[in-house]
Amino acid sequence: MATAAAPAAPHTEVIPWELFTEKMTKAGLSQAAQDAFKMNYEQLVAGVTGLVPDADIEPVQELPRLEELKAEGADLKARSELLRQTAVLKLNGGLGTSMGLERAKSLLEVKNGKTFLDLIAEQIKHTRQRHGSNVRFVLMNSFSTSKDTKDYLSTSHGDLLAEKDVELVQNMSCKVDAATLKPATYPDQPDMEWCPPGHGDIYPSLLGSGMLDRLIADGITYLFVSNSDNLGATLDLDLLAYFARSGKGFLMEVCERQASDKKGGHLARRKTDGRLMLRESAMCPDGDKAKFEDITLHKFFNTNNLWVNLQTLKFTLDVSGGVLPLPLIKNKKTVNPRDSSTAPVFQLETAMGSAIECFDDAGAVVVPRSRFAPVKTCNDLFALRSDAYKVTEESTVVLAAPEPPLIKLDDKHYKLVDQMESLAPAIPSLFHCKSLTVKGPVRFEEGVGIRGAVTLTNSTAEPVAVRSRTFEDTEVNLSQA
CATH class of the missing domain: 2.160.10.10 (Hexapeptide repeat proteins)
Structure with a gap:
């Protein structure tokens, strides 16, 4: 599992940045992808710890709840119009290697002969038919899942595959040699010099591919994002109506932490600017572990079901120079993960939920545990x-x-x-x-x-x-x- 950047002394040797830019340009990575990697790399070189003590944050104790939002309601005509302005994006870059799979995890049969992908596709079609509204559908694939996914869609759901912008391909990230901080090399299998950048890559992928601008030009304002292996993460119209009504740029679905969740991350509010943020276990100083695990103090965790206003995202990216300043996740492995004798490397990743701290008007809403039902094991x-x-x-x-x-x-x-x-x-x-x-x-x-x-x-x-x-x-x- 990836961990937040651990304490480290700044690296004093000057690394020619051109080594990375040449490699990424040759691989066809967009400027947005390169800029995002550069921000991560600069955090690595600077020895950023990412530690957030309890003294720097305030607990989040009260939030709106989905059951309260349902009571507010919205007429069907208004919801149909909202759907026409909405896209559903499923993160589909995982292979499910921890379960022994070697292709897209979403192609695993779940129930009654249906795969994750079948159920997701049928949900989209049902929503369109019921509400008479052509809600957009996007799959964010990785370089490992793109072909398998498209091959399956071509035989089972060819109508979806033929639609505009149905696929957003996740960028690749250079593995960094842990000893030299230069681009990792592995001539025997050059593909292993690259790794996924984490689902925080959704933002540079949307920007660098041009899809963000195309969706906005097509009248799409609201984006609902969730993991393809979370069968509870359906397009909830009450949440959509609330998000649109709130005018917020970013909304996170959270669940109440239970005893089994105490080791996992939680939602908090940063004292310096009042913004919501996520604190993962590796971001907590040892002296604050007891408070971190106190589920009555820090009550909520991120489901990774997110709602994003695309126009606000575009503005926020423009203001920040095209890169959201997401906290670095530093994952130390070997360049060939199946061979522990190969050179140690850093994989630099980000998480999409951590973008909650990049928006002035971000919010969160408490949802039932049924909306967080990932198949991880x-x-x-x-x-x-x-x-x-x-x-x-x-x-x-x-x-x-x-x-x-x-x-x-x-x-x-x-x-x-x-x-x-x-x-x-x-x-x-x-x-x-x-x-x-x-x-x-x-x-x-x-x-x-x-x-x-x-x-x-x-x-x-x-x-x-x-x-x-x-x-x-x-x-x-x-x-x-």
């Missing part, structure tokens, strides 16, 4: 494929069970998708499941039901199959059964 996928969730007529995936099941599968046997699918050819019924913990290789076949809190253990190396059986509030050692 096979535990998440296992639950989604069960009867605890269902696909609606709008092609959204919602909880069907009384409560979401908590799934903890043994990482040694279920971490990768192909492992999970091999051991779970049939997902058990989880409709009445509170929690399921699996230790060791357990193979789920037809007719299995889980009710209440269940722990299944197999202490042997060989998978134990279970079929046509219901487990309820029990702990069972299957290897002894």
